Amino acid sequence: MLLVKLLLLQSTNIILITRMLIIYNISIKLYYLLAIIASNFSAKAKAWVNGRRTQKVTPLPKSIWFHFASLGEFEQGRPVLEQAKLKYPDHKIVITFFSPSGYEIRKNTVFADTVYYLPLDSAKNARQFIEAIKPSIVVFTKYEYWYHYFNELHKRQIPLYVISAIFRPNQIFFKWYGGLHRKILSKVTRFFVQDEASKDLLKTIGVNNVLISGDTRFDRVFTNAKSPKALPLIETFIEDQKVFIAGSTWPPDEDLIIPLIERHPDWKFIFAPHEIGEDKILRLTNAIPQSKIMRFSEFPRMTDISGYQVLVIDNIGMLSSLYQYGNMAYIGGGFGVGIHNTLEAAAFGIPVIFGPNYERFKEARDLISLRGGFSISNAEELKKLTDKLVFDNEFREATGHICSDYVNKSKGATELIMTTLLR
Structure with a gap:
């Protein structure tokens, strides 16, 4: 009887996550549509849309991929980026940004071989982008959790690290309806979090591959x-x-x-x-x-x-x-x-x-x-x-x-x- 209940619960969870994934995919497409509309009135939205439309991703033999939401996260993760470039001279360094404010200012940074806008999160885009740059290691800074990218990296057994991460109780991961987002977290190889509170929060949802490292911004601003x-x-x-x-x-x-x-x-x-x-x-x-x-x-x-x-x-x-x-x-x-x-x-x-x-x-x-x-x-x-x-x-x-x-x-x-x- 207990086994039947567990199977029913598991089946229900799978159905809920599948439905949430459908909503997630629709939301991504809707976001893109709204960005296109906004591009007629906003220079920032126009750069966001046109940057993704016009860029061509160059195939690489192997790389280390760093993703930053924007300029602030770039500065936050920069100490690790600089060290990776020194320690892995045989790898190309690839940087992606979600926001134009990061991309436009750092598109010519000396710390990367190539800089791109992160293509919209879809199964096809994730597969094609990861196949092209062939990352050996992937590092995301602080936040931005994209289902299809994380899932594709997990399937290919490519190590994915989230550094300087910080979590709060009001985030969707810790809500009853956050099953899909908890699944995204399960794809991460290791979290480097800023504080004990973040580690404790992740533990409540069964995420234990966590190390308290502090915030890399301190290293950056100190230097x-x-x-x-x-x-x-x-x-x-x-x-x-x-x-x-x-x-x-x-x-x-x-x-x-x-x-x-x-x-x-x-x-x-x-x-x-x-x-x-x-x-x-x-x-x-x-x-x-x-x-x-x-x-x-x-x-x-x-x-x-x-x-x-x-x-x-x-x-x-x-x-x-x-x-x-x-x-x-x-x-x-x-x-x-x-x-x-x-x-x-x-x-x-x-x-x-x-x-x-x-x-x-x-x-x-x-x-x-x-x-x-x-x-x-x-x-x-x-x-x-x-x-x-x-x-x-x-x-x-x-x-x-x-x-x-x-x-x-x-x-x-x-x-x-x-x-x-x-x-």
């Missing part, structure tokens, strides 16, 4: 802070004054920061907005007296920058080096979907401030508990906190030391991961 790229034009602008850096900001962040400019006239302010479209830049620059503000692109034709208090970075790629000149940093995104990279600033030993939406980010929670990072919810809270950091040098320096010490003690994930990959 960057030790040898940052010098920015002479920034040094010219600063003129030995204290600097407030607003990194990856959105309009709600900028609206809170702008009043601080007049409040602290002896400080320089540098904005590096998350989006640098002309409309976004003009919105910011028009909100600040023109006698105080300049754009980075204006430097070549400026003969006298004395008197300018605010600089707006209207290009991409400088932010990780900008933090070396900061005395405190505000990290944007906390009034939207979530904060951006706090570790880049923390590695340079400066206090970090961010909005209220930070709970999904372990490093932000850690910095708050250590009193190296601070979350604010409104302009008044930001004003009080900034005043404290501006006028109390001892407090600001002690807080910055907490941040750099946290980064220093948390590095080492890359070495642990490479020990496994080199077996």
Whole structure:
């Protein structure tokens, strides 16, 4: 009787997963259709669609394949990518991106032999792509779990590793209806997770091939802070004054920061907005007296920058080096979907401030508990906190030391991961 019940339960699970796979396949096609429609109105969607339509995948004898959702995940997985290129000189390095923001900026990276948009997740695409690049090892960073790619790798017995992974109870893997997504996880050779909580969560659904390695971002930001790229034009602008850096900001962040400019006239302010479209830049620059503000692109034709208090970075790629000149940093995104990279600033030993939406980010929670990072919810809270950091040098320096010490003690994930990959 028990055997019959078990067989019925197994049969029911198979039926549910089959139905969910049908829904999954339909959802993928629907997503593509919506992207095509959006491409008529959005440059980003257009790049996403056209990039996949026009690319041709070059056949390779053998490779190591790294996949990144976007630019942030590339920087996160970069330490492992660099080590793999050194340790496997006889393999080609293949990188795929899901997002145009990653692909367009890193399509010519020296760390890869070829860079592609990840073809849409279908059984046919997965089979053809994997057959073409012939990966010996596959590494996904943090997240993105694609059923057909994972299934095809599993069928071919190609090792698949997910590094710097982090899991939360509200994810679909841990819901009653998450059978298909739990099946995707079963295709992974090993998970390298950021914390104990992630390992414990995976254990509740029978996933035990898990190693706590920490987050490879710590290795990346630590290395960057030790040898940052010098920015002479920034040094010219600063003129030995204290600097407030607003990194990856959105309009709600900028609206809170702008009043601080007049409040602290002896400080320089540098904005590096998350989006640098002309409309976004003009919105910011028009909100600040023109006698105080300049754009980075204006430097070549400026003969006298004395008197300018605010600089707006209207290009991409400088932010990780900008933090070396900061005395405190505000990290944007906390009034939207979530904060951006706090570790880049923390590695340079400066206090970090961010909005209220930070709970999904372990490093932000850690910095708050250590009193190296601070979350604010409104302009008044930001004003009080900034005043404290501006006028109390001892407090600001002690807080910055907490941040750099946290980064220093948390590095080492890359070495642990490479020990496994080199077996």
